Amino acid sequence: MAAIDTSAANELIETDVMIIGAGPVGLFAVFELGLLDIRAHVIDILDKPGGQCAELYPEKPIYDIPALPIVTGQELTDRLLEQIKPFEPTFHFGQRIDELTRQPDGRFLLKTDIGNRFLAKVVVIAAGGGSFTPKRPPLEGIEGYEGTSVHYSVRRMEDFRDRKILIVGGGDSALDWTLNLQPIAKSLTLLHRRDEFRGAPHSVAKMRELVAGDQMQLRIGQVTALQGSDGRLEGVTIKTKEGEERLDVDTMLPFFGLTMKLGPVADWGLNLEENLIPVDTEKFETNEPGIFAIGDINSYPGKLKLILSGFHEAALMAQQAHHIIYPDKKLLFQYTTSSSSLQKKLGVR
Amino acid sequence: MAKITFIQPDGSTQVVEATPGTTVMEAAKLNGVPGIEAECGGACACATCHVYVSDDWREQVGAPSEMEEDMLDFAFDVRESSRLSCQIKVTDALDGLVLSVPAKQF
Numbered sequence: 115m116a117a118i119d120t121s122a123a124n125e126l127i128e129t130d131v132m133i134i135g136a137g138p139v140g141l142f143a144v145f146e147l148g149l150l151d152i153r154a155h156v157i158d159i160l161d162k163p164g165g166q167c168a169e170l171y172p173e174k175p176i177y178d179i180p181a182l183p184i185v186t187g188q189e190l191t192d193r194l195l196e197q198i199k200p201f202e203p204t205f206h207f208g209q210r211i212d213e214l215t216r217q218p219d220g221r222f223l224l225k226t227d228i229g230n231r232f233l234a235k236v237v238v239i240a241a242g243g244g245s246f247t248p249k250r251p252p253l254e255g256i257e258g259y260e261g262t263s264v265h266y267s268v269r270r271m272e273d274f275r276d277r278k279i280l281i282v283g284g285g286d287s288a289l290d291w292t293l294n295l296q297p298i299a300k301s302l303t304l305l306h307r308r309d310e311f312r313g314a315p316h317s318v319a320k321m322r323e324l325v326a327g328d329q330m331q332l333r334i335g336q337v338t339a340l341q342g343s344d345g346r347l348e349g350v351t352i353k354t355k356e357g358e359e360r361l362d363v364d365t366m367l368p369f370f371g372l373t374m375k376l377g378p379v380a381d382w383g384l385n386l387e388e389n390l391i392p393v394d395t396e397k398f399e400t401n402e403p404g405i406f407a408i409g410d411i412n413s414y415p416g417k418l419k420l421i422l423s424g425f426h427e428a429a430l431m432a433q434q435a436h437h438i439i440y441p442d443k444k445l446l447f448q449y450t451t452s453s454s455s456l457q458k459k460l461g462v463r
Numbered sequence: 464m465a466k467i468t469f470i471q472p473d474g475s476t477q478v479v480e481a482t483p484g485t486t487v488m489e490a491a492k493l494n495g496v497p498g499i500e501a502e503c504g505g506a507c508a509c510a511t512c513h514v515y516v517s518d519d520w521r522e523q524v525g526a527p528s529e530m531e532e533d534m535l536d537f538a539f540d541v542r543e544s545s546r547l548s549c550q551i552k553v554t555d556a557l558d559g560l561v562l563s564v565p566a567k568q569f
Contacts (some may be wrong), residue, residue, distance in 0.1 A: 129509040156464050166503070170502075170503045170506060170508040170509060171503065171506045171508050174508070229560055243502065249537065249567065249569040251539055251569070252539055252566070252567035283536065284536045285536065298467060306536070307533075307535075307536065309530075312533045312536060315561050336539075336541065337541065370536075370537050370539070370569065371509075371510070373502065373509070373511070374502060411516075
């Protein structure tokens with residue numbers, strides 16, 4: 115199994131290629147680069163490989179992968195992971211590249227949101243629809259409370275001690291944090307739009323036990339407004355079947371799933387057209403030499419957002435990446451069916 | 464073909480022609496109806512094609528499936544009339560359907 119690193123070590127990691135995005139196209143890029151003796155690190159904001167295939171439709175069938183008449187998003191991910199295993203990519207999950215700058219020696223310095231740093235000769239952006247970020251409920255003024263009173267994840271439980279917490283949602287995140295934070299909160303209310311929960315049945319049962327024991331509140335309804343000032347939440351208005359009412363809370367944790375946002379890619383000096391990165395169709399390189407964009411995130415005349423297009427783009431990208439990483443080496447085009455050197459790399463010989 | 468009317472939050476309307484057998488979301492995307500994002504492309508996996516069915520049409524359109532109900536948990540300002548437009552199959556019986564687009568899909 116390839117090394118998986120989710121730690122926040124701040125040492126500088128040097129690599130030939132940094133692939134941003136561990137969706138199917140990012141994963142296949144590892145393969146095409148690997149055949150050309152290029153090692154890659156792969157980073158993804160999700161905590162697992164597969165991108166949209168794993169996050170949005172792991173169980174849904176895909177019918178247009180060549181030679182696989184039917185495959186689910188998760189199966190496709192698993193098969194790609196198996197295919198790229200010989201090339202031992204290093205994965206960095208749960209992180210987002212926030213900064214990318216070219217260094218005087220031509221390489222790229224990349225910094226993640228948790229402080230990891232990478233130095234790469236080539237950057238491959240395979241970020242699909244952008245990075246998955248928690249959905250922000252469209253409530254007026256919510257931005258002003260984020261990070262102080264409104265949180266989309268829990269990094270340190272202790273920060274929530276003695277708070278008057280409102281958790282919104284009906285899935286596992288909402289239920290898990292309800293159960294975890296209830297013992298340390300001053301008060302805890304779970305708000306969901308209906309009295310049915312998608313979360314694990316034992317979590318639901320435990321939550322209902324706490325409600326029956328008066329240790330927390332369960333309300334059925336939706337948030338309609340926030341009250342407070344200077345980033346401090348003082349209460350929220352909720353709408354229930356009975357009408358509107360105010361809840362006395364100082365902290366809100368909304369769990370409405372994830373959505374895709376282009377994110378920091380927009381700040382890296384790359385040309386953008388309607389949130390897509392224009393590339394040429396020979397090398398799939400952006401306006402910045404050495405930075406490539408493949409898969410759903412790029413645009414060019416005739417582009418189709420298909421996984422198979424991304425696979426093709428990965429293969430051509432790798433050719434140019436080879437020129438950058440091994441400027442003096444001549445690249446000999448070879449087939450995996452007949453080349454003993456490629457078969458050696460794949461570990462089948 | 465079925466004519467479907469989309470009402471925007473500002474009150475403006477747009478009538479689109481939808482082919483039976485396709486979904487209401489596909490008709491909206493094909494005709495560039497604002498506010499129907501359909502991030503996941505119709506897999507009932509994102510809740511960004513949320514619409515409100517007008518009262519006169521609710522019975523004809525029907526209620527969401529259990530999977531769709533689960534996904535509606537990820538939508539905002541969900542009402543009794545909420546549906547995900549990728550899960551509404553166009554039929555001739557839906558000719559004249561009137562839907563409202565929410566103020567925000569998140």
